[in-house]
Amino acid sequence: MDFIGEKIANRMGGKDFDPSKKSYKFMSIKKAKTDLKEKYPNADIIDLGVGEPDIQADSQVVNTLSLEAGKKENRWYADNGIQEFKDAAVKYLENVYGISNLDPKTEVMHGIGSKSILSMIPLCFINPGDITLTTVPGYPVIANHTRYLGGYVYNLPLYKENNYYPDFTSIPQDILKKAKLLYINYPNNPTGQIASEQFYKEVIEFAYKNDILVVSDASYSALVFDNNKPFSFFCIDGAKEVGVEIYSLSKAFNMTGWRLAFIVGNKRFIDVYADMKSTIDSGQFIAIQKAGICALNNPDITKENCKRYSRRHDLLVEALKEVGFKVEKPKATFYCYAPIPIGTKSGVVFKNAQDASNYILNNAFISTVPWDDAGSFLRFSVTFEADSYEDEKRIINEVKNRLLKLELVF
Numbered sequence: 001m002d003f004i005g006e007k008i009a010n011r012m013g014g015k016d017f018d019p020s021k022k023s024y025k026f027m028s029i030k031k032a033k034t035d036l037k038e039k040y041p042n043a044d045i046i047d048l049g050v051g052e053p054d055i056q057a058d059s060q061v062v063n064t065l066s067l068e069a070g071k072k073e074n075r076w077y078a079d080n081g082i083q084e085f086k087d088a089a090v091k092y093l094e095n096v097y098g099i100s101n102l103d104p105k106t107e108v109m110h111g112i113g114s115k116s117i118l119s120m121i122p123l124c125f126i127n128p129g130d131i132t133l134t135t136v137p138g139y140p141v142i143a144n145h146t147r148y149l150g151g152y153v154y155n156l157p158l159y160k161e162n163n164y165y166p167d168f169t170s171i172p173q174d175i176l177k178k179a180k181l182l183y184i185n186y187p188n189n190p191t192g193q194i195a196s197e198q199f200y201k202e203v204i205e206f207a208y209k210n211d212i213l214v215v216s217d218a219s220y221s222a223l224v225f226d227n228n229k230p231f232s233f234f235c236i237d238g239a240k241e242v243g244v245e246i247y248s249l250s251k252a253f254n255m256t257g258w259r260l261a262f263i264v265g266n267k268r269f270i271d272v273y274a275d276m277k278s279t280i281d282s283g284q285f286i287a288i289q290k291a292g293i294c295a296l297n298n299p300d301i302t303k304e305n306c307k308r309y310s311r312r313h314d315l316l317v318e319a320l321k322e323v324g325f326k327v328e329k330p331k332a333t334f335y336c337y338a339p340i341p342i343g344t345k346s347g348v349v350f351k352n353a354q355d356a357s358n359y360i361l362n363n364a365f366i367s368t369v370p371w372d373d374a375g376s377f378l379r380f381s382v383t384f385e386a387d388s389y390e391d392e393k394r395i396i397n398e399v400k401n402r403l404l405k406l407e408l409v410f
Contacts, residue, residue: 011148032358033367040365046399049367051189051334051381053254057291058301061253064294068287078283080274081110085289089247089262092296096222097232101240106267109274110292112284113259114219114248117273118142118183120280121215124272125180126151133175133212134183135166136373137190142183142215154179157374160339164193168206176210182243184233185217187224190371190379191337192330194228200236207242213269214243219261222252222302224332225310234264244269251334252302253295260284260292309334312382312392319400320380324410336380337371341408352376364402 005015029049037043056062068074083104090104102108111117118141126132128150134143136155143153154175156166166184184203186195207214216233224230233239244265250256263273295301316336317329327338340356343349350356353370357378360366369379386392 029367029369032361036361036365043365045361045365045367046395046402047367047384048380048382048399049369051251051383052256053251053305053334054383054385055254057254057258058295058298060298061255061291061295061301065287065291068290069285071287074286074290076286078110078286078289080278081283082286082289085110085262085293088293088296089264092299093232093234093247093264096230096299097235099232099234102234102264103267107240107270108262108264109270109277110284110289111246111261111263111277112281113250114217114246114261115141116259116281117246117261117263118215118217119145120273120276121181122146122149122151124269124276125213129178130181131175131179132181132183133166133171133179135185135188137371137377138183138185138373139189139217142181146181152178155373158188158191158193159374164188164191165199168202176212179210179212181215182207182212183215183217185219186233187220187330187332189220189333190335190369190377192333192335194224194331195231195233197231197236200233200239203233204236204238204242208238212242214239216243216245218245219248220251220333221247222299223306223309223334225306225313226329226331228331240265242266244273249292249295252305254301254305255292255295258288258291260288309382311389312384312386312396315392315396316380316382316399319396320403322400323403324408326410334382336382338378338380339410340370340376340378341410343409345407345409350376353378360403360406364406366399366402 002015008014008017033045086104086108089108090102093099121142122145126146126149130151131154132143132146132151133154133156135158146153158164203214218232222230233245244263246263248261313329313336317327320327320338325338330336340350340353352372353376357368357370360368371377371379384395386395
């Protein structure tokens with residue numbers, strides 16, 4: 001008798017639960033790198049895979065945490081957050097995005113990272129049999145938690161032919177009748193596409209028509225390049241009536257491990273999220289929230305990140321084109337999304353993106369993220385560690401030379 005296995009919930013696979021088969025996508029990628037490093041201890045692996053900012057949080061943010069962490073009054077449970085953080089979040093959205101219709105007392109709430117917020121939203125709205133509409137490829141958290149609750153997920157593929165926007169007209173009526181949530185993410189991970197005003201208007205119209213709540217994940221919304229401006233779902237009239245938007249300090253302010261985000265929007269939605277949150281966590285450490293306030297009050301930190309990522313994209317896209325990839329510079333995010341090669345001159349054939357990614361990792365020591373949800377693509381991240389522009393050029397040139405040696409065929 002498997003004493004533990006016999007008791008595992010069905011949502012986790014029951015007695016057949018096997019973590020090696022159900023591991024989170026990005027954990028699998030990290031494990032593949034670790035295994036390669038164990039096999040080749042001296043290997044110089046260039047990590048263009050899982051996207052985590054390559055530099056630490058700004059010194060003034062770090063200093064704020066250091067100062068606030070030792071204060072007696074910050075030791076308490078934060079519960080659903082301090083008002084000062086909510087005020088700073090609303091001020092930030094007004095200064096950076098031009099959003100001026102949010103009430104900091106009733107229409108904003110912090111979270112211990114956007115992942116935490118997304119995992120709780122299905123608990124607030126999904127009953128068994130309900131459907132979440134979600135774009136793919138993409139971040140799987142809201143979909144996974146929908147399934148855990150006995151709900152279903154209907155995928156909306158982001159095809160290049162549709163400019164990496166979902167096609168709402170293709171959704172069957174029986175799906176629409178049961179759909180309760182729509183998850184969108186722009187600027188988009190992994191495609192790098194940004195949302196247009198027209199697209200957001202279509203989302204709002206779709207939500208009203210079909211009585212569906214919108215969850216807009218804006219984690220990358222401030223990381224834009226080449227004359228593109230930060231743009232929000234809430235810049236469009238009617239957005240607040242149909243849903244919410246989630247902002248993360250992880251990407252924009254190099255604070256991935258700090259776990260701090262916030263959700264804004266419809267008061268009724270925020271109310272139910274806040275009630276659910278109060279039963280799951282006791283809030284992020286107040287000192288971290290105060291450091292977050294420092295970050296939100298200094299949006300120029302993000303502008304410097306944008307300059308660095310844009311510069312690296314220029315180098316990477318040029319290198320990938322020289323190798324043979326059909327790729328364009330993204331408008332936002334730190335991800336470059338490229339159709340896979342079909343194989344190599346030596347006769348290797350890639351069945352899918354997973355196949356191509358594994359081959360490149362094991363033969364060129366370059367880590368990428370494979371996506372096979374809407375065509376086969378590789379995601380290259382420009383968050384690799386480099387000390388200077390000269391170092392960036394050296395690393396990208398090394399990437400190009402290693403890929404050229406593979407003699408890829410496109």
